[in-house]
Amino acid sequence: MNRKMHTLFILMMVALVGAGLYFGVKTIGQAKENQVIGTVNGKEISQGLFMERVRENRAGTYAYFQEEYGVDEEADFWNKEFDGEVPAEFLKQQALDDCVFIMVQQEMALEKGIISDMSYDSFLQDLKNENERRKQAVSQGKVIYGPVEYTEENYFTYVFSNMVIELKRAMAQELMPEDEEIYREYQSRPQLQDRDYEEVKDALAAKIIDKKYDQLVEEKIEEAELEIDREIIEGISTEY
Secondary structure, three states: OOHHHHHHHHHHHHHHHHHHHHHHHHHHHHHHHHOEEEEEOOEEEEHHHHHHHHHHHHHHHHHHHHHHHOOOOOOOHHHOOEOOEOHHHHHHHHHHHHHHHHHHHHHHHHHOOOOOOOOHHHHHHHHHHHHHHHHHHHHOOOOOOOOOOOOHHHHHHHHHHHHHHHHHHHOHHHHOOOHHHHHHHHHOOHHHOOOOHHHHHHHHHHHHHHHHHHHHHHHHHHHOOEEEOHHHHHHOOOOO
């Protein structure tokens, strides 16, 4: 093999190895997104959902430790113990609680036919499709509302919020309060006494429905059968 061919061969090998490393890293990343860290009522909790909630709770966890213990985000902050509390453990518990909160409502929506799939893989595919649709619309000069490209966090918030709205609408009849209950709510609010009952009746009914919905979700959370893989969760880093 002459020098020129030898150099070309090495460059091709480097490119192939680089591609292999790229696709290898991508595959590992996807595997982590798909990794199951536990179940809620037999439904899988993916690491993807768990990490989405870790990211969402990170700032709140830091604010909590700053307010409670007056600490700054110093070196090794996440693994230090403050009066028996460790930020990383606190953050992971908040994320896990969120997963249960989210998944019991997704399960309710699934039963009502509002959604057909509650897996995180399905959500990520929807996110990819939506971002591609938005980019194509912008390239064609069409008007879109909201960002050109959603992040994983803000799209999840958008999708989940809309799901809850649809779920409350679907459950409105079974959660609808009796007139007597609405009137008692009216009488319990002194600030409304100078307004006609009929004028505020619908708004009060909506507030009662929200309260009943929240109570139902709390009951579902308490009744939920949660199984988690502590070894996997403990091995997940909150530092990034």
